[in-house]
Amino acid sequence: MDVFAQFTTRIADALRSLHPELSDELLARITVEPPRDPGHGDLSTNAAMVVGKPLKRAPRDIAAEIADAFADDADVVSVEVAGPGFINFRLAAGVWHKIVAEVAEQGTDFGRSGLGTGQKVNIEYVSANPTGPMHVGHTRGAVFGDALASLMEYCGYEVTREYYINDAGGQIDVLAQSTLLRYREALGESIEIPAGLYPGDYLVPVGKALADEFGRDLLERPEAEVLPIVKQRVLAAMLELIKADLSALGIHHDEFFSESTLHGQGGDIDTTLDWLRDEGLVYQGRLEPPKGKLPEDWEDREQTLFRATDFGDDVDRALVKSDGSYTYFAADIAYHRNKYLRGYKHMINVLGADHSGYVKRLQAAVKAVSEGSAELDVRICQLVRLMKNGEPFKMSKRSGDLVTLADVVDEVGRDATRFMLLFRRNDAAMDFDFALVKEQTRDNPVFYVQYAHARACSVFRIAQRDLPDQDFGPEALRTADLSRLSSEAELDLIRVLAAWPRTVAAAAAAHEPHRVAFYLHDLASAFHGFWAKGKEDVALRFVNSEDYILTVARLALVEAVRQVIVNGLQILGVSAPEELS
Template sequence: MNIFKDIELVLLEALKEVITPNCLIDINEKLVVAELPRDRSHGDIATNIAMIFAKKIGVKPQDLADKICKKIVNKKNIISAETAGPGFINITFVNDVWFNSLKFILETGLDYGATSYGEGKKINIEYVSANPTGPLHAAHARGAIVGDSLANLFQKVGYDVCKEYYINDAGSQIDILAKSTYLRYQEALGDDTIVIPEGHYPGVYLKKVAEEIAHNDGDKWLSKTELEIIEAFKGYATHMMMNKVKMDLKRLGITMDVYSSEKALIQEGGVDAAINLLDQKGLIYEGILEAPKGKASKEWKARPQRLFKSTLFGDDVDRAIQKSDGTWTYFASDIAYHYSKYKRGFSEMIDVWGADHGGYVKRMVSAVSAISENCATLDVKICQIVHMLRDGQPVRMSKRSGDFVTIEDVVNAVGKDVVRFIMLTRKNDQVLEFDFNKVVEQSRDNPVFYVQYAHARCCSVLRNASEGLEQLDINPTILAKQMLCRLNDTNELSVIKELANWPKVVEGAAKAHEPHRIAFYLSDLASEFHSLWNKGKEDPELRFIVEDDKELTLARLALVKAIAITIASGLGIMGIEPVKELRS
């Protein structure tokens, strides 16, 4: 049930009726917006339809709005439709529309907000994909949570979602990891002269990896050749670090569906196949790139390389896919990886990357367009940096983990649900501050607390009603049958309208690929609920439980239950467990 989508269809039908037969215009339904007005005194729903199409039709927006208003009054329970300002239309419904939406929430339960928008289409969401060279840190947490919440969001709107992690286990960084681990292995066997060279991984976390190798294999690797050591230790270290990565993700409540290996992709001929395909399409050539911007010409040595014609697909310059020494670039492997996604049936892909990969977006989007002949789309979500603070001051929590704050540090300090919520309180492309003290404050300024407190208060009201003298039945199917028309107070109706907005918010967040909208909505809903709660403290007649009016009490309990359901539905998308009771 989506009241806003229903009224958009009514508006479009009215628009078609008022357009003269000889007026041929393309009516883009996606441009029509019906939404709750910011000022609730302006009716139940506001729309921009007249302002969008007036110029195309050749009339004034106000005149078109007047004609549409006349067409829609008395349709779909509309009791008034008025032109406002430069051409907005403000619409008011009979209250039964809102009571029916409340009933629908109670009957639907936690599935409220779910839609069939995705129609079962497959979508691949790749996130985290950190190099397996160390523990995941706080910046990884943001990308992990954005990606995982996107996956939950797309599942909510009817997509077949694949959550994927790409293991970068074939680059030079893995050679360095192996060498660093071998040095720690020598330490574990008693060599106290070992110094970790610059450019290697100094993190103490590799000591555990090396100690396990020493425990299992003894000193057998001391007599092996360098090549044998590197190959073996690459496998050991990568496997153990990926186990650590999986543990870190589990701490955040994240389980991947697929782990794809770059090394396996190369060994199986995936890169050769993808580049050959582009070559057959005439998109690969031998060329010489200009020096990158900001690089002095004397620092740049021009060499002939194999290049991909990425400029044909919107990129700024063509990109190297093979170096002059014959080795593939990272970009070539990434092309092959995304081609593998396409071959697995994913025509919609989302990648969640860190802030340091912003310059890589255009080339990757162009590659997906080329490799799929424009049949697949890639959207890249860049997550900006996270500043870890305590009372406004930068913190470095874990000496044993190197010079960064790890996911383990953060989750141990404040809990998984707090981390997940805070990471969604800003749009992904905005810098985010995470203050360890502020995120656990029990105050209105802390959105995690404010939303969870609203849910806990709802549970408290329902618990008191069911355990009190009346022992009222708070089963949602029972509450859905109550006299909901008793909820005629302006504040109550305002909350019901906010609840009715939930399916629109969910679908809009999915279309925009913006999971932070869920956190924003829940904060707004919590604010409305707390306001209603406070009004009940000021005026006994507005309390949820009215001792001498059982009918009104049951109607208000229905509203409280619907609020709890909607908050829980939203927290579910965010991967957060709603609390039933808060303790200070």
């Protein structure tokens, strides 16, 4: 039960009864949320101020009407009008008891919603050039995209996790040339890797595999014949390396889309540009030079341009280079049209900080190819600085001059990597402190949350130890007398639990998985706080050997906390250990 959504509906229904002329569109602007000051109550709504102007009445007068409508509601203890017309509700304890009962009944489904039912979403993330292992710069986007996909699935969306393989650019030629050097090395030649090629030793196994497969045969063939063979082998090897790196973080994609399939005669780029021409969205013209220092690839010439400004971009965009080949943006348009034709009207691209300038042009492309029926949200993941004890941290580098994703996971583990990268907004730069994520203190967010889960599990072990003949199984918890949970400390903890459905739905709607991490930290804090009170006040301890009924009720509350922590950690791709060493 989302108590906030429930009361939003009830308040809107009350207003419909009082003022039938109010439109559903207007009533949809009503919000119900926790008041900033908990002393003001449990819920606060802006309903009276939303409808005051259309009704041409003072919001406080309308607020008084709404308050009167809830005067005899069994779920409401009191209603107060505050300020210019806010309405604060204080709810009966039974409302909070129902939350605990619902968690027991729904388990892993508590907090799920139909928010995205019937909606297909394509989330493209990572999409690093397939020229080597994943490095630390890719890690944040990988974790963010994967958690966002899980979050949206939790809220009912039909999600496709997609990886766009950049296998059509000049970097692939460089990769093939670098691999040929490793092939020669495998045949016993001494090599030097010149500047501009990839020096990482991750290409050594590929060179050896080529030597095992072809012997010296490739040395005797023309390079034009050899390069396609090498490209095919090395791209396959790099993709497997990337998949293995991502797997170390628990990340698996549903689709791997090859950029090279867009190119070639009659490919998606050709058909997309033909379609754009038919729609009058391509023309021949000149671009104004960009302000400031001119880019190295700037060309002052008449060229084929896409009318990007018609769809919200700052400038029109070039589609064809001076050598007749297509620009990267031409491929981008074709790729997003391909997504649209596959049935995706909701698309999310997760990009690195160096792609922030791409947002408007990509959104313009999606508007154009879908004739305004599809939407694209571009989420930018800012840079991560590696730190240790507050100082920049230089890790050992096993692959050329890269700190790899595998290096980070080996150093601190999957759970810490994922949680810490999600414990901050994606669009804010962050420091990743290796010393902090290894600490077992409340200053380490992932430990603090996992410890709350382990502590909840320990409560049941204590109960079995102190009351070995009593039943604390699932059925006993489902039928617990929750009315015994009457202390303010217990109700405060339940209020935090009650925020989970609202939090997870808002996080999915905003495409912000960090909200889940923040919530889990708040819930862990509330649970640890209750535990601390029990150490000071015997009456608040979870296990009371003199009162079995109260113990079962409190264990039902503990189990509800444990379950919600599990639900949240599963979205983030983090484990919930029963014990911590």
